[in-house]
Each structure stands twice: as structure tokens, then as C-alpha cells.
Amino acid sequence: MLKVIRNRVAINHLIYILVGIVALTMVIGSEAATAKEMSIDQRMDVELSDLQLAAWAEPEIRQLILRGTIGGYPDGTFRPNNPIRKVEAIVMAVRALGLEQEMGQFTDLSDPYFYILEGQGLDWAKDYLRTARRNGLILNYVEELDWYEPANRAWMARLMVRMIGKVDEARDNQQRLFFQDRHQILPNQQGYVQVVQRERLMSGYPDNTFRPNATMTRAELSVLFMNYFNSYMTDYTLHKYNYGTIEEYLPASRELIVRTREQGLKKYTVHPKTLVFFLPTQGGERVVHKRNVSNLLPGQSIDYLLAGNEIVYIELRNENMRSQPNINRDFNFDIRGDIYYVGFYREQVQANNQGQGSQLGTVRFETVTGESQQYALAQGYTVTDINGNPSSLKKDALYRMYFSQMEDGEQVIHRLVEQDGRRTTYTGEVAMVNPVNSQVMVRHTQQQSETFLIADGIRLTFQSGEYVRVYAYGDYIYNWERLRPISDEGYFSKYDSERHELYLTDRWGKEQIYTLAENIQLSIPRVSRPTVDDIHEDDYVRVRFDRYDQNRNNKYDEVVQIQVVNQLMGSIITANSSRITFVDEHGIERIARVADNVAVTIPGNRQRAEIRDLRKHDRVQLRLHQGKVDQVTVFQRNVQEGVVFDLRVIDTGETILILGDHPYNQQVYLVTPDTRVQWQRFDNISLREIYTGQQVRVWYDGDEATHIELVDSGTVKGQVIDYAYQSLWLQGTQTPRVRFMTTDKFSDSDLRGYMGQIVELQFQDSRVTNIRILPEDAREYTLISVSLDELSIRVRADDGKQFVYWLPEETMLIDGYRQSVEKLEGLYRLRSKVEVEVVNGMVVSIKNGS
Incomplete structure (x- = not known):
């Protein structure tokens, strides 16, 4: 079971997550590794020149920098749109969970399975991968074709679910996704996407797409890990406080008085370089606004990070104030991303000689795809040449055009920047596709790669790993063709x-x-x-x-x-001693021959498993040798074990099986003619052999039972609502009343005594052999005294109150076994903890407490 570690030791490891990768990979090899060693003041002084490329993630990136979790590159950039490789993500996950101490035990141990990755340049990550495999972050080393492949969003969703220990929830999730591109999310990915969306670790895009195949970038990973820290970490290097209200801010002394929910009024000092963000949602999309500390006013609701008694980061929840502020617009600017297009300037179509209004004239551009478009020029528009110097429009030159929206809704060009318009071609492997910022990285050789921008109107359908030839004007792709993959x-x-x-x-x-x-x-x-x-x-x-x-x-x-x-994964269709039919991970139905001495491993199986013990839809790992399967390991199966509450034909003519040991915790399965029923080694027996109260195992696909295995004993719980000769009726949720047959040991008067009681029925061969009234009170107490003369017991609850309960005259459950009450004498040490179950003031069970 994956362990989620939430202690301070784990937190101390978090500061290495992104910075530590610096010393391990060439991809982030130049990133500064000293962020952890910096003081708060030094982290506040970190300047990154390219955060505007991913402005939407700047709040999260800044918080990670403040925590010493991540840093920039020596050239003063962050490179937010660089891709993250899968092996790097695994290393980050291992460190996030505080599992590095566990890695030490692998140093002197051999791993008979790691040879698969030898020669792939993964020796530096060997112990990380082994630790990840041991803790369920990866299932095996051949889970990925290339561990250096960029991680996409669907892959990252699965990794995050494994990190938080909710894999079973993801696998069992039957809810439907409502993203517009849900057809691109594979069936075995949908549960993981549901979980990360529900846990607010990942979300969709404003256009209601999830984009499962989009490459994860450094910016996106920063947001993802901040979501993870906020939801699953209980301690931080910096203390985080939510929902404070500013009472007063004194700029001269930089003192901020905040009213908090838990601690009342608190006075803090604001760092002079404290970052302030306002993050409203407009049209379903978060917009990032920067503010200055001088704009803080009473009445604003804030979240903030605290280093000691000094605030270093603030997020405004609203800008509602008790008085209208006089905002200095020099400190108030929005980061929303300019709207821009790329095209060749052809001619000026119309000039506004009067210079009135918002327009200066109309110009014609031709896009890189050959379409002719006319745009309006704004008053005071600027033109910059390819070297960044002020210039005038040049005919047939390629420009990036930036647009502004006027009050009347019209869009006009306010800035033009000349681009390299030389026509080029480039051939290589697609290393990264990022639709968020319209970037494509193509790798020609191991040492040579180029990054291109996708021009407006171009639709790219290739994915990472494909071999392509792109045609571009400078950095802008205008056409492409797919070649044979690498x-x-x-x-x-x-x-x-x-x-x-x-x-x-x-x-x-x-x-x-x-x-x-x-x-x-x-x-x-x-x-x-x-x-x-x-x-x-x-x-x-x-x-x-x-x-x-x-x-x-x-x-x-x-x-x-x-x-x-030699290791494949898939879902079983049929299996016998000669062959296994399964659907592999790519959805292809395959037939694998079975070796004579095949070994079958099924977790929880009490006996030596055989091929015939495999069930339809079992998720298995197959090991092959010389073209035959010599080992089968079941790692997931849709199976539930419980008691039959009812088996009946409903109004539609369909047969349903109600499974559950309690009427308030039941599952309903559809029984079809294809449903197999098995008892011990007898296959395809009749449904008539299934009785209420029978313990069974049900293999299912959705709500359909595909296989039912009978077990000889079981229990069921419920409220007795009627009785007759050798019969009891219990209240159910799926059906008003269910009849259970008893053995002849129970007389009518015995059964009458259970009327209205919550009971547990114990079965053998589908008949009730024992009836136990469930306790009305089950608590842990401190034992004060036991009196067999008075048949009483005195106990004390944690709140100091004492209780005296009666003891039965003859027998009761003692430590799980029915024994004589006299066994209680001297059995438990006084003032020890005991767990007592009481029905109608009488003790029916007692056992050792914690």
C-alpha cells in the first residue's frame, strides 16, 4: 500500500524536490541549486525575466521560490514552458513523499529486474525508480517505453493519484467525465483524472478540455505541486494562514493588523518586497493581477505566507474596501497575455488623415498560411524591427501583431514586432508539444533541437515521439508532414x-x-x-x-x-491451460500460449492458484519465455466478497443479486445468462444453489456479475421485523423484507425474543445457526471493578463518568470467544482499558482495549 508521509521529516525533503533535480539531469542541469540555502531576503530578490511566458502560474512559482523548493537558471530565466521528463517527475514524487531514507537500503542490494533499463542512462535514478516501484508509484520498470519521454497530463494524473494513495478509488470510479475531449482520455486513465479533479490537484482548461496528451511544463508542474502541498501537507517551512481580514496597514512602520478566525487580531510586519496578487475569475478563467503593498487597505480579505512574524506573500480574496482607495496605477497592472497574430505586411489600405477616434488607418496582412486579412491601427501604435529598435512598417516583412480591445469592442493593433521571416525546414523527433503556449520542440540529433511556434490557423495532430518534417517562416510553423517514427x-x-x-x-x-x-x-x-x-x-x-x-x-x-x-500487462478475456486471451494496454486482443509449468499469483488466494482461477476482466502481468507465458500475476480484479441478501427477478424480467452484510451497505448486480456460478471445483452450477445468507464472491464488470463463487459460511446483519416457524424476516433497503431459514434449534419463543432487535445472523449451509443481538453501546472504558456475586461490572469513561452494567448469568463473549462469565474473575487487570459492548444495560461482550 502506498504510504503518504505527512510528518516534518517528509517536509524537510520537499525543499529538494525541484532544485535537487539540477544535479541529476542535463535537462535542468543549469538550474541554480542554491535556492534552499538562500535566506528569505535573497529569495525575495530573485528576478526572473521570462515569467510572462506563463504568467498564469506566477503566483505558484513565486511561492515555491519563497519556500526554497525551486529556483531559476543562472541566466535569470525560469523557462516555465520547458517540458518535464517522466524520470524527473518520479524523482520529485519520491522526494515529496519523504522516501529518500528508504533508498539507502537498496545501495548494496541487487535488483534482478533493473537489467531491463541498463544502458538507457538511468543509473543516476536507479534507487529512485526502485523506491518508486517498492511504494507503488510505478508498477514495473517497463511501464514506460522511454523514461526520458516528456510527461503528459494524463500520465501525471496517474502519478499524483498513486502519491496520495487513492489508486483503488481511481480504478473503481465509474463516474462520467464531462470534458469536451473526454474521448481522448483512455478508459484506464479516466478514474485517475476523476480523482485528481475531485481532489483539486488538477483541473481542465477554460474551454472545458483536459488535454490528456499535452506535455507537462515546469510552470504546470509548479501549480500541480502547490496544489499537492496545500491539500496533503500539514506543516510548511513557511506558515500559511487563510481567511484573514485587514484591519489596518501602517506604511511607515510596515505593520499590518489582521483579524484571523482562529487567533483574533494579529500584528505582523510586511516585508518591503512582499508579493501581492489578486486572482479573480473572469469567464471561467483565472486572471492574474499584480498589486503593491501600498495598495493594501482595510476590509480586504487575504491569504498570506509568514516567515517568522514577517509576511512575505499575500493573495487578495477581494478588493472590497471600507473606503475608496487612491490606487497608484504605476503599481497596478494586469497579466492576461496579449492577443497576437503573425503575418506578412502587404500594404496600407486606408489612412485616417484626420487622426480622429481610436484608429489611424487600415492595413492588409497575409498570414503564414496565405490568408489575406485587414486590421485597424491604433492611435500611437509602435513598430519594432528585428533587433528591437524603433522602426516603420516594411513591406513583405513578417510581424507579430499585438491587439487591444477598445471600449466599443473593436480590436486594433497597438504594437508590431518584426520577426525572422526566412523560410526553413527542419526534420526530427517531436520532443515536446505544448498547446498551452503553442510551442513545438523538434530534436534533430541528441545534441541539436529547435523550438517552433504554431502559427494561428495551423492544426497539428502529431504527438511526442513521432518523426516529422516542419516547414516554418523563422520560428512559425506553416506546414508539416509526418515521417516514420524514430x-x-x-x-x-x-x-x-x-x-x-x-x-x-x-x-x-x-x-x-x-x-x-x-x-x-x-x-x-x-x-x-x-x-x-x-x-x-x-x-x-x-x-x-x-x-x-x-x-x-x-x-x-x-x-x-x-x-x-518479456512482461506484458492486460485484461483477461478467457484463460485455460493452453492459452490466455487478453486485451493488452493498447486495446488489441491477443492470444498467448501457456507454458506447462506456469506459475499463477493471485493476492489473497488461500490455495495455490491455477490458470482456471483467473477471471474475466482480471488485470494481469504476464511474463513470457520462449514465446510462452510462464508466470501470471493478478494485480487488480473487480471482485467483492459478501453475503447474499436477496436473489430475485424484478419487473423487467431481469435477475438481480443483492450483496451486502448489512441493509445499509449493499451492492446490486445484474445476473445474466452468461454469469458463471462456481462452488469449489464445480463450474456452471445452477442459480438455485444460491440462497439468502450464502457467503459468495462476485466478479463484476460495471453492474453486471460475470462470475459468482459460493462459500460455505457467512453472516448478515439487519433488523428483525417478523418471524414464523424456522424463519426470520429482516428489513432490507433494496426489498421490503427478506426471509432467512433457521435450524431447528430455534423455537418460536426464541425467535419471538428477537423482534425489533438489530441482529447478526451466522450461517452454515445457508441456514441460520446462531443469532447475536448487536450491541446498542460499544465503547472503551477503564475497568474499575468486577463483581460475580452481584453479576455487575463498574467502568469509567474518559470524561470521568462511571457506569455500572449487569453481567449475564451464564455465558458471554470474552475476547471473541463464548465463555462462562466466571472466566472474568482475575482475567483483566484493574484500571486497564477494556472494550465493552452493551445491550439493554447488560454486557454481551468484553475484550482488551487499546
């Missing part, structure tokens, strides 16, 4: 030795044929010197092409590396 994966079909060609079925079910290079590199688990002949039919393989022309023969489509993956 790698592929799928199921091996055959090898043509004469043509030196490999046949495989890819992740989309299509057959692909690839030519192998002469010096092919092979990696096959448990094979020391592998050849192509060691690859078996239906083996899952990953191939890598010679995109960087390592062989210097200009054959970029040749396969230079093959890796056989």
Missing part, C-alpha cells in the same frame, strides 16, 4: 532471413515490415548471446530506427536495435 513496437510475426526483414503487428493492429541493419543490437531477457532466431512468435518487441545515421549509409529506416519485452 521507434515502433508490437508483436513479432516472422523474420525473412533472405530479405533480412522483420514482420510485426503494431499497437494499432497493422502489419509492419522493417529492414534490419547488418550490425543489429538485440536484447532478449535470459538469453546471453541472442540472435534473431531467438525471437518467438507473439513476442512483444520494440524496434529503433537509424534516424541519426549511425551506420553512415543514409538508410534512416533501418532497424538498428530490437528489444524483446
Whole structure:
């Protein structure tokens, strides 16, 4: 079970989360690693020149800087739109959970599974990945094709759910998503998205999309981790206070008097460089406004961060004040992002010679996609050349046009900045796609990459990892084409030795044929010197092409590396001793042959598991050797064990099974003709063998029961509402009354005594063998005295009150076993803690307390 650590030791680790990555990866290698060592004053002085590229995240970035959690680069930038790699995110998660101490135990231990990642440059992260695997952050090392691949939003949602220990909730979640792009969220991702949305860790975009495949950037990760800290951390390097109201601010002494909910009036000192933000929502989108401390006025509601007795960060909840402020507009500006387009200037269409109104004239531009557009120029518009100097409009030059909206709603150009308009082409692997800021990073070689902007009107459908050629004017893409990707994966079909060609079925079910290079590199688990002949039919393989022309023969489509993956994950359809039919992670239905000595592991299984114990929809990990499955591990199954409360045909003609040991905690499943019923090793027995009170295990898909296994004993709880010869009726929630058959040990007078009581019925062979009245009072007390002469017990509650209860004359439950009351004498030490259950003033059960 994933452990969420919320103590001070864990918090001390948080300060390393982002800064610590600096020393470990080349991606963030130049980021300053001294943020943790800075004083508060030094952190307040940190200036970052490019935060306007992700202004929406500046409040969270600034808070992380104040906490010493993250810093900028030596050149004074933050690079908020740089992508975060998956391995970096895993390292951050391990440190966030305070698991670094656990890493030390791996130093001298071998890991028989880590060989899969050898040669991929992950040695620096080896102990982090091992710790992540041990604590459920990752299931196995082959969970990802490339740990250096940028992390997208759906992947990050799953990681956050694993961090907070709510994986079961995500897997069991049946609620529907309402994002417009929900069809892009895979079925096995939807539960994780639901959980992070409900826990307010991640949310959608203003256009009601989630964008699961969008790459996570440094800015987005800053917001995500601040959400995580605020929701799941109970202690901070800086103290955070919510919901304070300003009573008075004294600028001369920088003293702020705040009325808080918990502590009444408090007086603080405001740091002279305290950051003040106002974050209203407009049109469903948060807008970031910066304010100055001189604008603080009585009546404003604030949240704030406190270092000692000094406020270093403030968020205004509102700007309602007791008196109208005289705001100095020099300190009051909005960060909303200019609206801009890119195009070639062609001509001036109309001039406003009088210079009246908001317009100075109309100009015609041609977009990079060839469309002609006319725009109005604002009074006092500015033009800057490619070197940043003031200039005039140049015909056929490429400009970025910034627009302002006038009071009448008209948009006019107020600034034009010349861009590099040279036509270029660039070929390589897509390293990052960020639709938030319209950026695409294309990697030509391991050392050479370029970042492009997506021009308005261009729709890109490629994703990270694809091999493409882009056409651009300077930095602006105006066209593109998809080439063969840098790698592929799928199921091996055959090898043509004469043509030196490999046949495989890819992740989309299509057959692909690839030519192998002469010096092919092979990696096959448990094979020391592998050849192509060691690859078996239906083996899952990953191939890598010679995109960087390592062989210097200009054959970029040749396969230079093959890796056989001997571990697959999927969902069971059917399973028998010869083959397993399953749906893999890519939605492809596959058939895998089963080895003679296959090992099956099912968590919680009391007996040695076999293939026949696998159930439909079981989530499994399959290990293959020489083309056959030799090990099956079930890591998730939709199964519930409980007591049958009722099995009946409803008005629609359908059969329903009501499962639950208590009428207020029940599940209803639909029983279909395809539902299998099993008892011990007898398959496909009749539904007539299922009785009320029978203990069963139900495997389900949604609300449909796919498999029912009978167990010989069980219990059920409820209120007795009627009785007859060898029968009791309990009140249910799904049906008014349910009948239970008793053994002949209960007479009519015995059953009459249970009328109106809340009872627990114990079954054997589907008949009630014991009836226990549930206690009306179950509390922990301090034992004062026990008197067998008077058949009484005296106890004291935590609030000091004492109680005297009667004891039964003969037997009662003592430490879970029915024993003679005389056993109580000397059994418990006086003034010890005991847990006592009482019904109608009489003790029915007693056992040791905490």
C-alpha cells in the first residue's frame, strides 16, 4: 500500500524536490541549486525575466521560490514552458513523499529486474525508480517505453493519484467525465483524472478540455505541486494562514493588523518586497493581477505566507474596501497575455488623415498560411524591427501583431514586432508539444533541437515521439508532414532471413515490415548471446530506427536495435491451460500460449492458484519465455466478497443479486445468462444453489456479475421485523423484507425474543445457526471493578463518568470467544482499558482495549 508521509521529516525533503533535480539531469542541469540555502531576503530578490511566458502560474512559482523548493537558471530565466521528463517527475514524487531514507537500503542490494533499463542512462535514478516501484508509484520498470519521454497530463494524473494513495478509488470510479475531449482520455486513465479533479490537484482548461496528451511544463508542474502541498501537507517551512481580514496597514512602520478566525487580531510586519496578487475569475478563467503593498487597505480579505512574524506573500480574496482607495496605477497592472497574430505586411489600405477616434488607418496582412486579412491601427501604435529598435512598417516583412480591445469592442493593433521571416525546414523527433503556449520542440540529433511556434490557423495532430518534417517562416510553423517514427513496437510475426526483414503487428493492429541493419543490437531477457532466431512468435518487441545515421549509409529506416519485452500487462478475456486471451494496454486482443509449468499469483488466494482461477476482466502481468507465458500475476480484479441478501427477478424480467452484510451497505448486480456460478471445483452450477445468507464472491464488470463463487459460511446483519416457524424476516433497503431459514434449534419463543432487535445472523449451509443481538453501546472504558456475586461490572469513561452494567448469568463473549462469565474473575487487570459492548444495560461482550 502506498504510504503518504505527512510528518516534518517528509517536509524537510520537499525543499529538494525541484532544485535537487539540477544535479541529476542535463535537462535542468543549469538550474541554480542554491535556492534552499538562500535566506528569505535573497529569495525575495530573485528576478526572473521570462515569467510572462506563463504568467498564469506566477503566483505558484513565486511561492515555491519563497519556500526554497525551486529556483531559476543562472541566466535569470525560469523557462516555465520547458517540458518535464517522466524520470524527473518520479524523482520529485519520491522526494515529496519523504522516501529518500528508504533508498539507502537498496545501495548494496541487487535488483534482478533493473537489467531491463541498463544502458538507457538511468543509473543516476536507479534507487529512485526502485523506491518508486517498492511504494507503488510505478508498477514495473517497463511501464514506460522511454523514461526520458516528456510527461503528459494524463500520465501525471496517474502519478499524483498513486502519491496520495487513492489508486483503488481511481480504478473503481465509474463516474462520467464531462470534458469536451473526454474521448481522448483512455478508459484506464479516466478514474485517475476523476480523482485528481475531485481532489483539486488538477483541473481542465477554460474551454472545458483536459488535454490528456499535452506535455507537462515546469510552470504546470509548479501549480500541480502547490496544489499537492496545500491539500496533503500539514506543516510548511513557511506558515500559511487563510481567511484573514485587514484591519489596518501602517506604511511607515510596515505593520499590518489582521483579524484571523482562529487567533483574533494579529500584528505582523510586511516585508518591503512582499508579493501581492489578486486572482479573480473572469469567464471561467483565472486572471492574474499584480498589486503593491501600498495598495493594501482595510476590509480586504487575504491569504498570506509568514516567515517568522514577517509576511512575505499575500493573495487578495477581494478588493472590497471600507473606503475608496487612491490606487497608484504605476503599481497596478494586469497579466492576461496579449492577443497576437503573425503575418506578412502587404500594404496600407486606408489612412485616417484626420487622426480622429481610436484608429489611424487600415492595413492588409497575409498570414503564414496565405490568408489575406485587414486590421485597424491604433492611435500611437509602435513598430519594432528585428533587433528591437524603433522602426516603420516594411513591406513583405513578417510581424507579430499585438491587439487591444477598445471600449466599443473593436480590436486594433497597438504594437508590431518584426520577426525572422526566412523560410526553413527542419526534420526530427517531436520532443515536446505544448498547446498551452503553442510551442513545438523538434530534436534533430541528441545534441541539436529547435523550438517552433504554431502559427494561428495551423492544426497539428502529431504527438511526442513521432518523426516529422516542419516547414516554418523563422520560428512559425506553416506546414508539416509526418515521417516514420524514430521507434515502433508490437508483436513479432516472422523474420525473412533472405530479405533480412522483420514482420510485426503494431499497437494499432497493422502489419509492419522493417529492414534490419547488418550490425543489429538485440536484447532478449535470459538469453546471453541472442540472435534473431531467438525471437518467438507473439513476442512483444520494440524496434529503433537509424534516424541519426549511425551506420553512415543514409538508410534512416533501418532497424538498428530490437528489444524483446518479456512482461506484458492486460485484461483477461478467457484463460485455460493452453492459452490466455487478453486485451493488452493498447486495446488489441491477443492470444498467448501457456507454458506447462506456469506459475499463477493471485493476492489473497488461500490455495495455490491455477490458470482456471483467473477471471474475466482480471488485470494481469504476464511474463513470457520462449514465446510462452510462464508466470501470471493478478494485480487488480473487480471482485467483492459478501453475503447474499436477496436473489430475485424484478419487473423487467431481469435477475438481480443483492450483496451486502448489512441493509445499509449493499451492492446490486445484474445476473445474466452468461454469469458463471462456481462452488469449489464445480463450474456452471445452477442459480438455485444460491440462497439468502450464502457467503459468495462476485466478479463484476460495471453492474453486471460475470462470475459468482459460493462459500460455505457467512453472516448478515439487519433488523428483525417478523418471524414464523424456522424463519426470520429482516428489513432490507433494496426489498421490503427478506426471509432467512433457521435450524431447528430455534423455537418460536426464541425467535419471538428477537423482534425489533438489530441482529447478526451466522450461517452454515445457508441456514441460520446462531443469532447475536448487536450491541446498542460499544465503547472503551477503564475497568474499575468486577463483581460475580452481584453479576455487575463498574467502568469509567474518559470524561470521568462511571457506569455500572449487569453481567449475564451464564455465558458471554470474552475476547471473541463464548465463555462462562466466571472466566472474568482475575482475567483483566484493574484500571486497564477494556472494550465493552452493551445491550439493554447488560454486557454481551468484553475484550482488551487499546
